[in-house]
Amino acid sequence: EVQLVQSGAEVKKPGAAVKISCKASGYTFTDFHMHWVLQAPGKGLEWMGLVHPRDGDTRYAENFQGRVTITADTSTDTAYMELSGLRSEDTAIYYCATSLGGAQWLTTWGQGTLVTVSS
């Protein structure tokens, strides 16, 4: 069974950084992109970026360029998303999601990680 299991909820102060993990299982991790999407409370979905685990190639949304770093560790089949310079508006659920089978959409999602930014 394909699964993406994310790390637990985080509470951070403004200006800090957060790093969330996403462990993949049930498929060949290096074959498909891993994306990150955020959802602010009561709001819609926003794509942040992706990594291709095979070569580490990354692409980021313009809104997050310079603040987000997405990486992949092929030794543990785990992807990471680090967001720096946190502000209250970054309070959100962060999802990892993969595009299995060469799909260009998000076929399988993690359970989400709530990040709360508060002083």
Add this chain to the structure above:
Amino acid sequence: AIQLTQSPSSLSASVGDRVTMTCRASQGINSALVWYQQKPGKPPKVLIYSASTLEDGVPSRFSGRGSGTDFTLTISSLQPEDFATYYCQQFNLYPHLTFGGGTRVEIK
């Protein structure tokens, strides 16, 4: 960047109703559109991809149409488990993805 506008932002309907919602792209995206369903506290789930292809396991009461800039998602007979928020997403500029703002389907 391609923007997607969904309408209405919310709607109220009864079980058994036929429901249609739209997604409009700011520029042509061919058929590079996906529809997701999201229930509270859960991640989104794919319903339809490439504008009109039903994902395996999704009930046939869901259907998608459109190409270019205008797309629709229709639920032919609304069921209790269909009350949720629906999002469209374009992949014409993959790997850069964009989502619509969502349509919330509520019980009348």
